[in-house]
Amino acid sequence: MIEEILPPGVRSSEAFDDLAPAPLFPEEAALMAGRRARRRAQFATARACARRSLAELGLAPAPLLPGAGGAPRWPAGVVGSITHCDGYRAAVVARAAEVTALGIDAEPAEPLPRGVLGLVASAGERAALERLADERPGLCWDRLLFSAKEAVYKAWYPSVERWLGFADATVRISPEGTFTARLHPAEPPPGAPTRFDGRWLVRKGLLLTSVATVRTPAPPLPPTDPTPLPGALDRPVNA
Ligand SMILES: CC(C)(COP(=O)(O)OP(=O)(O)OC[C@H]1O[C@@H](n2cnc3c(N)ncnc32)[C@H](O)[C@@H]1OP(=O)(O)O)[C@@H](O)C(=O)NCCC(=O)NCCS
Known part of the structure; x- marks a missing residue:
């Protein structure tokens, strides 16, 4: 499903439950020791998805551990992103030579809990959501905005290793399945991205963004042009 909102060159794998075997490397298992069964299962299934996606790039299975800020430490020359929510896990990867930033997010296609929208959306973004709801009622535009910002954060963080708050990005959603994010943190690190383009999809009770x-x-x-210009060679240089 998620491949529908990914550009060519990005490899993906997804799962809708944790039923398939998803063995962990000892380092990964150690990381999950003592964690709740649900977290362990989601982590393991997401790792299995990541290994399938990496295999499509020709890369052998290896431990996938968290690095700075919780972002996965992908193999050298690879960018990627992971998401999990109730009923969905996915991992996407690409060659860094082809794709410089990648972020995905999955959410249940349900309205945000009361009070959350005010924490994640500006007044302008909230007004835009109301217009979208008038145009196309029945879709959880508030959750979509939230998910888009989560995907933006996952694409942003690995390149700069700096926090990006919900107020530091302005997301504009198109009802046609795309969105843009303008990034305006107070003190942007040198070379930080200033804009991301994304896509979204709602299906099977899930909302996916990339x-x-x-x-x-x-x-x-x-x-x-091997043919000399007329007269170009019949005058000495500096003549
Ligand atoms: C980190 C965060 C984005 C994760 O999103 P989430 O919806 O809670 O959870 P998801 O299941 O979709 O994603 C979890 C995965 O994100 C990845 N992740 C965690 N931190 C990350 C980071 N700093 N950068 C990139 N990816 C990260 C991990 O792979 C993690 O899975 P894993 O621990 O099994 O490896 C979220 O918890 C968060 O901190 N958000 C606040 C920052 C933010 O969104 N700002 C908005 C900017 S516009």
Whole structure:
């Protein structure tokens, strides 16, 4: 399902339960020791998804441990993102040479708990959500905005290893299944992204969002013309 909102070059794997075997490496198991059964199961299934996605890039299974700020430490040259919520787990990866930032998030397609929207959305964003609800009632636009911001955070953090608050991004959602995020933290680190483009999907009681920045290939060099310009070679240089 999530592949529908990912650009080419991004590999993905998802699961809707924790029933398939999902063995952990000893380092991963140690990390989960003492954690609740639900967290352990989600962590393990998400790791299995990550290993399947990495295998599609030709990479062998290896421990996937948290690094700075909780972001997964992907193999060198890889970007990726993980999400889990009730009834859904997914991992996506891509070659860093092709995709520079990647973030995904999954949420139940239900309204946010009372009081949360005010913490995550500006007055302008809330007004936009009301317009979207008038245009297309029945969709949980508040939860979608929240999910989009979570995906933005997961794409933002690994490149700069700095906190980004909910007020530091302005998300504009299109009812056609896309969104943009303008990033305006008070003190942006040098080279920090200033904008992300994302996509969203609502299906099977789930709401999925993704953010991906695809590296634009360098423009091709202009063709060299072996034919000398008229008169170009019949004058000595500096003549
Ligand atoms: C970190 C956070 C985004 C996780 O989102 P969530 O909806 O709670 O949980 P999800 O299941 O979707 O995602 C959890 C996964 O996110 C990943 N993750 C955690 N911290 C991360 C970080 N700093 N950067 C990138 N990915 C991170 C991990 O892979 C984690 O799974 P794992 O622990 O099994 O490896 C969220 O808890 C959080 O701290 N949000 C506040 C910051 C924010 O969203 N700001 C908005 C900016 S516009």
